[in-house]
Amino acid sequence: MNSKLPQSVLLKVGMGTCGIAAGARAIYDKLEEQVKNFQNIEIDYTSCNGFCHLEPLIETIIKGKTLLLANLSAEQIPFLLENLTNKKLLSSKVLVIEKDKKLKGQNRIVLENCGIINPDKLNDYLEKDGYVALKKVLNNISPEEVIENIKKSGLRGRGGAGFSTGIKWDLARKAQSEQKYVICNADEGDPGAFMDRAVMEGDPHRVIEGLIICGYAIGASKGYIYCRAEYPLAIMRLRKAIIDAKESNLLGENVLNSGFGFEIIIKEGAGAFVCGEETALIASVEGQRGMPRIKPPFPATKGLWEKPTNINNVETLANIPWIIRKGADSFSALGTEKSPGTKVFSLAGKIKNAGLIEIEMGVSLRDIIYGIGGGSSTNKEVKAVQLGGPSGGCIPAEMFDTLVDYESLMSTGAIVGSGGMVAVDEDTCMVDLAKYFLQFIQSESCGKCTFCRIGTKRMLEILTRMTEGKSNMEELNKLRALAQNIGVASLCALGKTAPNPVMTTLRYFESEYLEHINEKKCSTGVCKALVIYTIDEQKCIGCTKCAKNCPVDTISGSLKKPHYIHQEKCIKCGNCEKVCPVGAVSKL
Numbered sequence: 411m412n413s414k415l416p417q418s419v420l421l422k423v424g425m426g427t428c429g430i431a432a433g434a435r436a437i438y439d440k441l442e443e444q445v446k447n448f449q450n451i452e453i454d455y456t457s458c459n460g461f462c463h464l465e466p467l468i469e470t471i472i473k474g475k476t477l478l479l480a481n482l483s484a485e486q487i488p489f490l491l492e493n494l495t496n497k498k499l500l501s502s503k504v505l506v507i508e509k510d511k512k513l514k515g516q517n518r519i520v521l522e523n524c525g526i527i528n529p530d531k532l533n534d535y536l537e538k539d540g541y542v543a544l545k546k547v548l549n550n551i552s553p554e555e556v557i558e559n560i561k562k563s564g565l566r567g568r569g570g571a572g573f574s575t576g577i578k579w580d581l582a583r584k585a586q587s588e589q590k591y592v593i594c595n596a597d598e599g600d601p602g603a604f605m606d607r608a609v610m611e612g613d614p615h616r617v618i619e620g621l622i623i624c625g626y627a628i629g630a631s632k633g634y635i636y637c638r639a640e641y642p643l644a645i646m647r648l649r650k651a652i653i654d655a656k657e658s659n660l661l662g663e664n665v666l667n668s669g670f671g672f673e674i675i676i677k678e679g680a681g682a683f684v685c686g687e688e689t690a691l692i693a694s695v696e697g698q699r700g701m702p703r704i705k706p707p708f709p710a711t712k713g714l715w716e717k718p719t720n721i722n723n724v725e726t727l728a729n730i731p732w733i734i735r736k737g738a739d740s741f742s743a744l745g746t747e748k749s750p751g752t753k754v755f756s757l758a759g760k761i762k763n764a765g766l767i768e769i770e771m772g773v774s775l776r777d778i779i780y781g782i783g784g785g786s787s788t789n790k791e792v793k794a795v796q797l798g799g800p801s802g803g804c805i806p807a808e809m810f811d812t813l814v815d816y817e818s819l820m821s822t823g824a825i826v827g828s829g830g831m832v833a834v835d836e837d838t839c840m841v842d843l844a845k846y847f848l849q850f851i852q853s854e855s856c857g858k859c860t861f862c863r864i865g866t867k868r869m870l871e872i873l874t875r876m877t878e879g880k881s882n883m884e885e886l887n888k889l890r891a892l893a894q895n896i897g898v899a900s901l902c903a904l905g906k907t908a909p910n911p912v913m914t915t916l917r918y919f920e921s922e923y924l925e926h927i928n929e930k931k932c933s934t935g936v937c938k939a940l941v942i943y944t945i946d947e948q949k950c951i952g953c954t955k956c957a958k959n960c961p962v963d964t965i966s967g968s969l970k971k972p973h974y975i976h977q978e979k980c981i982k983c984g985n986c987e988k989v990c991p992v993g994a995v996s997k998l
Contacts, residue, residue, distance in 0.1 A: 418450045418451075418452070418472075419450060419451050419452070419470065419471070419472050419494055419495070420452050420453075420454065420470075420471040420472075421441060421445075421451065421452070421453045421454070421468050421469070421470055421471075422453075422454050422455060422456045422468065422469040422471070422528075423437055423438045423441065423453070423454075423455045423456070423466070423467075423468050424455075424456060424457065424458060424459060424465060424466065424467050424468070424469070424525060425438065425455040425456065425457060426457040426458030426525075426608060426611050426612060426643070427458070427604075427607065427608075427611060427641075427643050427644075428458050428462040428465050428604075428765075429457075429458060429465045429466050429467070430643070431465075432465040432466045433466045433482075433483065433484070434455075434465065434466040434467075436484040437466050437468070437482055437483070437484050437487065438453070438455060439484070440484040440487040441453050441468075441487055441491075444487055444488055444491055445491065447491075448491055451491070451494075454528055455528060456469065456524075456525050456526060456527060456528055456529070456612070457524055457525060457529050457608070457611045457612030457613075458524060458525060458608045458611065458612055458765075458766065459509075459521075459524060459525020459526070459612075460521060460524065460525065460608070460765045460766035460767060460768075461478065461480070461512060461525075461763075461765050462764050462765035462766065463762070463763055463764045463765055464478060464480035464481055464505070464507070464765075465480075465481075466481070466482050466483075467479060467480040467481070467482060468482060468490075469509065469525070470494065472494070472495065476508075476509040476510075477506055477507065477508060477509065478506070478507040478508075478509050478512065479504055479505070479506060480505040480506075480507055481505050482504070486503075486504060489502065489504075490504060514782075515769065515773075515777065515781050515782045516767055516768050516769055516782065517744065517752050517768065517769065517770050518752070518768045519729060519732045519741075519744075519751070519752050519768065520609060520616075520725055520728045520729060520732075520752065520754050520768055521608075521609070521612075521613075521754060521766065521768045522538075522732070523535065523538050523612065523613040523616065524608060524609065524612030524613050524766075525612060526538070527612075527613065529611060529612050529613060529614055529647050529651075530647060530650055530651075532615065532651070532654040532655070532658060535613070535615040535616070539731075539735060540615055540616070540619065540731075541615070541619055541660055541731075542731075542735055543619060543623060543730070543731035543732075543733075543734035543735045544619050544622055544623060544660065544665075544666070544731070545666060546734055546735070547623055547626060547627075547734060548626065548665065548666055548668040548670060549668070551734075553583060553626060553627045553628070553629065554583070556579075556623065556626065556627040556734070557576055557579045557580050557583055557627050557628075558576070559576075559733065559734065559737075559738045560575050560576035560579060560627075560730070560733065560738070561574065561576030561577065561580070562576070562738035562739070562742065563576070563733045563738035563741040563742050563750065563751070564738075564741070564742045564750035564751065565726065565729055565730075565733065565741065565750070565751060566749065566750075566751075566816065567722060567723065567726050568723055568725035568726045568729070568753065568754070568828070568829070569595060569686075569722070569723030569725070569726065569828055570723075570798070570801070570825065570826070570827045570828050570903070571903070572749075572816040572826060575722065575726055578710065578720060578722070579624065579627050579628055579720060581708070581710035581711070582628040582630075582710040582718050582719065582720040583627060583628045583629060585710055585711045585718035587717050587718050589631070589632075589717045590628055590629050590630035590631070590717055590718045590719065590720075591630050591632055591633065591634065591713065591714045591715075591717060591718075591719045591720075592621060592624045592625045592628065592630045592632075592633040592634075592719070592720045592721075592722075593633065593634045593635075593636055593688075593691065593692070593695070593714065593719060593720070593721045593722075594617060594620075594621050594633065594634065594635040594636065594721075594722065594723070594724060594727055595636055595686065595688065595691060595721050595722065595723045595724070596610060596635055596636055596637035596638070596641070596644070596723070596724050597636055597637070597638050597679050597685050597686045597691060598638065598641075598686070598724075598828065599638065599681070599682075599683040599685075599686050599799075599854075600798075600799025600800065600801075600827065600828055600830045601799060601800065601830070601832070601847075601850060602756060602758035602759065602796070602799065602830040602831070602832040603756050603758075603799055603827075603828055603829060603830035604756050604766070605724075605725060605754045605755070605756050605766060605828065605829045605830075606723065606724035606725060606828070607641050607644050608766050609724050609725065609728050609754070610637065610641065610644035610647065610648055610724060611641075611643050611644045611647055613728070614644075614647045614648045614650075614651035615651050615654075615655065616728050616731060617635070617648070617724055617727055617728055618648070618651055618652065618655055618660075618661070618674060619660075619730070619731045620722075620726075620727030620728055620729070620730035620731055621633045621635070621674060621727055622660070622661070622665065622672050622674075623730050623731070623734065624720060624722065624727065624730065625672045626670055626672070628718070628720050630672075630718075630720070631671055631672055631673070632672070632673055632674075632675070633672065633673070633674045633675070634674070634675050634676075634677050634695055634714075635648060635674060635675075635676045635677070636677045636679055636685070636691055636694070636695060637676060637677070637678060637679065638678070638679045638680075638681050639678040639679060639680060639681065640681055645676060645678065648676055649676060652674050652676070661673065661674060677694075677695050679691075679694060679700075680694075682694070682700045682854065682856070683800075683850070683851075683854035683904070684700055684701070684702065684854055684855070684856045684902070684904050685700040686904075687702050687902045687903055687904055688709055688713075688721045689702045689703045689705065689709065689902070690702045690856065690902070691721065692709060692713055692714050692719065692721075695714060696714065696715060699856075700856065701856045701858045702856065702858065702901055702902035702904075704901065709721055723828065725753075725754055725828075725829070729741070729751065744770050744771070745770045745771030745772050745815070746771050746772040746813070746815050748815065748816065748817055749771040749772065749815035749816045749817070750771065751770075751771060752768050752769060752770050752771065753768070753769065753771055753814070753826065753829060754766060754767070754768045754829050755767050755768075755769070755778070755829045755830070755831050756829060756830055756831065757778075757782075757783050757831050757833070758830065758831065758832050758833070759796075759831075759832040759833040759834055760786050760787050760788050760790075760792065760833050760834055760835040760838075761779065761783045761784070761785070761786065761787055761792070761831075761833040762783060762784030762785055762786065762787045763782065763783050763784040764787070767782050767783075769782070769814070771814060771815045772813050772814065772815055773813070773814050774810065774811050774812065774813055774814070775795060775805065775809075775810040775811070775812050775813075775814060776810040776811055778814065778831070779792055779795060779810060779831075779833060780792075780810075783833070786833070786835050788835050788837070790835040790836045790837060791807065791835060791836050792807055792833050792834070792835055793806070793807055793834050793835055793836050793838055793840075794806045794807060794833075794834050794838075794840070794918070794919075795810075795831055795832065795833050795834070796824075796830075796831070796832040796834070796843070796847070796911065797819060797824040797825065797826070797827060797830070797831055798819075798824055798825040798826060798827025798828070798830065798907075798910070799827050799828065799830045800847040800848075800850045800851050800908075800911060801825065801827060801851075801903065801904065801907035801908070801910060802824050802825050802827045802830070802907075802910055802911070803822065803823040803824030803825065803910045803911060803913070803914035804824070804840065804843070804844075804911060804914040804915050804918065804919075805819075805822050805823075805824050805914070805918075806918040806919070809822060809918075814826070822914070823910065823913060823914040823917055824910070824914060825907070825910070836934070837934050837935075837936070838934060838936070839877075839922065839932050839934040839936035839937055840915045840919040840922045841873065841876055841877055841915070841919075841922055841923055841926050841932075841937070842877055842932075842936045842937055843911070843915065844873060844911045844912045844915045844916075845870065845873040845874065845876075845877060847911040848866060848869055848870050848873060848908070848911065848912060849870060851866055851904070851908045852866040852867055852869075852870050852908075854904070855904070855905070855908075856904075858901060859899075859900055859901040859902075859905060861895060861896045861899040861900045861901075861905060862896065862900045862901070862902075862904065862905030862908060865892050865895065865896040865900075865905075865908075866896065866905075866908050868892055869889060869892050869893065869896070869909070869912060872885045872886075872888065872889045872892075873889070873912070876923065876926045876927060877926065877932070877937040877939065877940070878937070878939040878940070879926065879930035879931075879937075879939055879940045881926070881927050882927060883927060883928075885927075886923060886924075886927060889912065889916075890913075890916065892909070893909030893912050893913050893916075894909070896908055896909050897909050897910075897913075926940065931998075935984070935997050938981075938982040939982075941982045941997055941998070942977065942980075942997070942998040943975055943980060943982065943984070943986055943987060943995055943996070943997055943998075944975060944995070944996055944998060945965075945972065945973050945974060945975055945986070945994050945995055946994045946995075946996065947972040949992055949993065949994035950967075950972040950973055950992070950994040951970070951991075951992055951994070952967060952968065952969055952970040952971045952972060952973065953991060953992075954967070954969055954973070955989045955990065955991065956973055956985075956986035956989060956990055956995060957973060959985045959986065959988075959989045960983075960985060960986060961981070961983060961985065962979055962980070962981055963979075964976045964979035964980045964981075965986060984997070
């Protein structure tokens with residue numbers, strides 16, 4: 411016989427990529443199996459709500475109050491269902507969190523539906539005022555008025571450059587052509603960035619609505635969503651959303667019987683970072699190799715197949731329905747004068763509350779890292795934050811009072827970028843970090859221009875020698891000169907911003923570069939070639955633990971006698987230091 415709960419309960423499993431990877435599918439399957447034994451329980455799924463560090467999780471909605479049941483396993487489901495409405499659940503090993511408290515400090519516009527609606531149900535989106543903006547535009551607002559509203563809102567492109575969205579639309583609107591295109595740039599390639607993926611997975615109709623409104627405003631009849639193939643769940647949900655929108659007359663030859671026709675095509679990219687640059691993206695859509703071209707002409711006048719084309723990223727388009735529904739003044743009232751509205755960021759790296767956040771522009775980095783982010787996940791001090799991906803810059807902890815807006819961050823040498831924030835702690839070598847990002851940039855260079863193709867290669871070689879203790883001050887000066895020249899002379903934004911991680915780490919952490927060059931030392935122990943492990947004969951008790959745990963048998967010594975490390979064979983794994991019970995092993 412089924413058990414009946416005293417009140418109805420709705421359980422929503424987070425089924426974004428992060429949740430599924432953490433085991434959410436097994437939890438959902440277990441819920442489906444077990445819920446048959448209960449009355450008054452409804453189950454559904456949603457996508458990522460931004461609390462990636464708590465996955466897998468279930469949102470439990472009882473009497474309108476939402477609790478997050480976090481870090482779950484399928485084995486906990488029977489106990490959870492039995493105790494949903496009593497205090498036993500709160501005192502159990504299930505992690506129970508009030509959702510409103512987790513959202514403190516955030517203001518969600520782009521993410522307002524993510525983790526709330528079922529992304530595969532059009533009705534869920536419609537119940538949250540979905541497509542109200544599209545209906546309003548098609549019935550009452552001219553294309554020119556739409557563009558003026560977007561200008562008035564102050565919305566700047568959320569893909570990196572921060573150019574005025576309204577002006578960009580206006581340029582495409584005024585371009586003369588019978589055929590125009592709009593493209594949603596979903597080629598999110600920054601390490602540590604997953605904002606656009608989460609929005610497409612969690613609220614696909616919102617992206618589609620923004621794209622349709624853009625098409626109407628500039629006079630385009632066809633749109634493309636250029637999404638990297640590494641985002642299969644996002645692509646699957648977008649495809650379903652497009653089909654459902656067509657069946658509801660929200661897409662097609664005569665949208666909502668307005669006389670305006672629009673279609674959307676999904677183009678899967680092969681994962682080339684350079685295709686995030688708009689002219690390289692256009693080349694890829696056309697079936698060519700993704701390589702940037704010289705501007706002008708700009709895509710607004712000569713873009714896809716040489717026709718006027720407007721390109722915005724996912725987050726930019728996802729702001730459009732809210733602005734049309736709530737009004738330009740409501741958006742411009744948020745944030746700062748020059749950087750109005752909100753911005754979505756992904757928090758990654760050595761940070762406790764890893765995941766997605768959306769904050770008003772003008773909040774300090776300190777409030778984000780230590781307030782919303784919860785500080786370091788390693789119980790060590792946060793040393794710096796890399797902002798804007800491999801094209802961005804590294805901001806040190808002493809500058810965490812910097813406000814998060816376009817101008818303030820640019821003055822530090824970093825950029826807002828698409829919104830990736832990677833926190834690093836005291837154990838991070840900044841020279842090695844700069845090398846990591848430069849390796850990424852160098853491997854992703856399309857090779858079209860010499861400064862990016864060869865210049866980044868030479869920079870990487872210098873950094874590699876530094877981490878191996880084989881560099882000198884002359885090479886440090888050469889590194890600075892290369893960075894400056896590459897930034898000025900490269901063809902596209904990828905090359906122009908490639909030196910940023912090196913320039914900012916040199917600016918704020920020059921002492922670490924000098925340590926690598928002059929002392930042949932890496933104080934963090936990250937650069938293995940500069941690390942030497944030794945055993946203090948006075949402290950060693952001859953327990954043999956270090957020798958037994960050495961994977962390459964490089965430690966010799968007899969029981970109860972001092973041991974010795976043969977440096978020529980040591981691979982610097984650090985096992986000896988970890989297992990020594992008396993601290994006789996040290997790292998120089």
